[in-house]
Amino acid sequence: MISRIVRWAAQLVILAGIAAFIGALSVAPAFTYRPADMAFIRINFTHGAPRAECWRPTQAELTKLPPSQRRPNDCPRERPAIVLRFELDGVVLLDESLPPSGLSRDSPSPIYRGFSVAPGPHRLHLAMRDNPRTKEYDYTSDFDVMLSPQQNLVIGFDPRSGGFRIR
Amino acid sequence: MNLLRRGLLNGFDRAEALLDRVFTPVHNPLKQLGALGTLFFAVVIVTGVHLYIGYDTSVSGAYGSVEYLSVSAWFLAGVARSLHRYASDALVLVMLLHAAREFARDRYRGARWFSWVTGIVAMLLVYGSGIGGYWLVWDELAQFIAIVSMEWLDWLPIFGEPIAGIFVAPDALDDRFFTLLIFLHIALPLMLALVLWLHLQRISRAAYRPPWRAALGAMAMLVGLSVVFPAVSHPPADLARLPAKLGLDWFYLAAYPLMDRLPRAATWGGGVALLILFTALPWLPPLRRRVVAVVDLDYCNGCGRCNDDCPYNAIAMVARTDGKPFETQAVVNPGLCVGCGICVGACPPSTPFRTTVDLPTGIDLPDPSLKDLRGQTLAAAARHQAGGPRVLVFACAHGPAAATEFPASVTLPCVAMLPPSFIDFALSRHLADGVMLAGCDSSACYNRLGERWTDERLAGKRDPRLRARVDRARVAVSWVGRQSGDEFRAALSAFAARLSARAAEGDKR
Structure with a gap:
């Protein structure tokens, strides 16, 4: 009888131990995704640079091509890369050429x-060039923002509404 | 590889021996991992259907509906939510232990590759279902999972624009996304049920349900945990803010901190490499020599006992092909046979009393064959040590070393390979005073059904039966694990003592 009670008690202890293990590991240890005392700025958008203009090959150039590829107008499909520059309080955080996908x-x-x-x-300064033939930036914007801890500020881009925007 | 397997095996052996004493072998949770997994999956399904009734599949309503279910309708749904989570966690726990145990016991290679590979697919579906479930709560944890998952997927050069962008601004997410999520959260478990069915296709008499006491204990544990420590949500997701401290469910989300902190190429490369490694394990060295049972139609009358007893569905009964006046014949599928020899023990002509030299039978293993078995029995009988009763031991290769190394012993791939007529043979031919069958661990037979068939054959409940003329007092059975050599020796000593006492009683008469 005693051994039966001891066995039942041991079963209870083991099951409680497994339950505690499952319960504990389902929430702990905690993981810090982003520091609570920092804010976050995310640049997130897609923008396609205009394709290069079509060009008309000369007769000599056409003759060099196989007959199946002789088209009067050659319109390139590829887009050029865009160049994006991002400064935060005068410090350059990003200055890259972004290739098309x-x-x-x-x-x-x-x-x-x-x-x-x-x-x-x-102070955020954003500049973007989508025309490879120019040296100047096609779009520039400056924003003065007040960021709170854990804030997730998103910088987007929409050429129809004038360029950069923050959300 | 062998070192890792041996280490794991020793760990499992010790833990199982301890839990045997507390729960009894039949109710030992480590010996019911697959069946407990099915139970936890069933709990997840039932509670999931219950929760779905009250769930709002919209961005603005999802969090509120889960909070309502958890807090306002605690008795009806809050416990169900906790059960849903904890049963999912328990499912991961038993699933990982089950895989580790099968690896440790070397039951993932040869014909068992199919169960191993489908098990890995099932694991992926369990993780997919569970992680998807955390999204549905749409709290800060869900936001974290969503962002990290999408950023991880964005590393693949297949998306025109970053899909993680959906989760960085409040106006980018719409209700249809939650409809897709809930669809996946239902579809993946359905696929999981299908894969689990496939997972069990290569075994017969699969244990879908744990013994009721083990099931009761597991359910009591889950309900107790749900009541004492109910599952709660984090604060609601807010895409204008990034979560800081999160209570991760490490059963499902252990990879997420790595996915967030390490370079994507490293986590993708590591993840894919691990997946390939685990999937390819059955074909990696050290390779094992395969032994496949062979049918001899001259001695097969199509009785079907081998087909009925095979634990791996490796034997089919098909229409007769040799013109003999029987309806069917046995056919072995080499891709399914693991060479346990249980079919040899079930075949009626498998008897050592016959006078033929080669001892052909309806179905036999090439090594050890029935002929080998008789030869080894005679040789073992000649090794009896002087003093005390002569005990002949038929030992399972997966049982304690004390049994296989016993001088007068014959080692078999499974004790159920031994036709009961061998016991009669050993006793009636005075090869031994007693016969002991030393199997492997009770309720954890290496070949699944060997213990059950042996017990039933000895009890006269299953063909081929041990003949009535055999004195049962001269037969003993021991079911102990590899680590329980002392228990085997104790059982052997007790049996020898009983035989000595009987002999002394006989002398007095």
Whole structure:
């Protein structure tokens, strides 16, 4: 009888131990995804640079091509890369050429990049060039923002509404 | 590989021996991992259907509906939510232990590759279902999982634009996404049920349900945990803010911190490499020599006992092909046969009393064959040590070393390979005063059904039966694990003592 009671008690202890293990591991140890005392700036958009203009090959150039490829107008499918520059309080955090996506390099250039920053007032300067023939930036914007801890500020881009925007 | 397997095996042996004493071998949770997994999966399904009734599949309503179910309708749904989570966690726990145990016991190679590979697919579906379930709560944890998952997927050069962008701004997410999520959260478990069915296709008499006491204990544990420590949500997801501290469910989300912190190429490369490694394990060295049972139609009358007893569905009964006046004949599928020899023990012509030299039988193993078995029995009988009763031991190769190394012993791939007529043979031919069958661990037979068939044959409940003329007092059975050599020796000594006492009583008469 005693051994039966001892066995039941041992079963209870083991099952309680397994339950405690499952319960504990289902919430602990805690993981810190982003520091609670930092804010976050995310640049997230896609933008396709305009394709190069069609050009008309000369007769000599056409003659060099196989007959099946002799087209009067050659319109390139590929898009050029865009150049994006991001400054935070005068410090350059990003200055990159972003290639177009797609197997044929004919889709917009995507950007998805994040930066942890201290909360408080900041000045953001954004500039983008999508025309490879120019040296000047085609779009520039400046924003003065006040970031709170854990805030997730998203920088987007929409050429129809004037370029960069923050959300 | 062997070192890792041996280490794991020793760990499992010790833990199982301890839990045997507490729960009894039949109710030992480590010996019921697969069946407990089925039970936990069933709990997840039932509670999931219950929770779905009250779940709102919209971005704005999802969190609120889960909170309502958890807090306002605690008795009806809150416990169900906790059960849903903890049964899912318990499912992962038993699933990982089950895989580790089968690996440790070397039951994943040869014909068992199919169960191993389908098991890995089932694991992926369990993780997919569980992680998807955490999204549905749409709290900060869900937001974290969503962002990290999508950023991880974005590493693949197949998306035109970053899909993680959906989760970085409040206006980018719509209700249809939650409809897709709930669809996946229902579809993946359905696929899991199908894969589990496939997982069990290569074994007969699969244990879908744990013994009722083990099931009761497991359910009591889950309900107790759900009441004492109910599952709760994090604060609601807010895409304008990033979560800081999160209570991760490490059963499902252990990889997420790595996915977030390490370079994507490393986590993708590591993940894919691990998946390939685990999937390819059955074909990696050290390779094992395969032994496949062979049918001899001259001695097969199509009785079907081998087909009925085979634990791996490796024997089919098909229409007769040799013109003999029987309806069927046995056919072995080499891809399914693990060479346990249980079919040899079930075949009626498998008897050592016959006078033919080669001892052909309806179905036999090439090594050890029935002829080998008789030869080894005679040789073992000649090794009896002086003093005390002569005990002949038929030992399972997966049982304690004390049994296989006993001088007068014959080792078999499974004790159920031994036709009961061998016991009669040993006793009636005065090869031994007693016969002991030393199997492997009770309720954890290496070949699944060997213990059950042996017990039933000895009890006269299953063909081929041990003949009535055999004095049962001269036959003993021991079912102990590899680590329980002392228990085997104790059982052997007790049996020898009983035989000596009987002999002394006989002398007095």
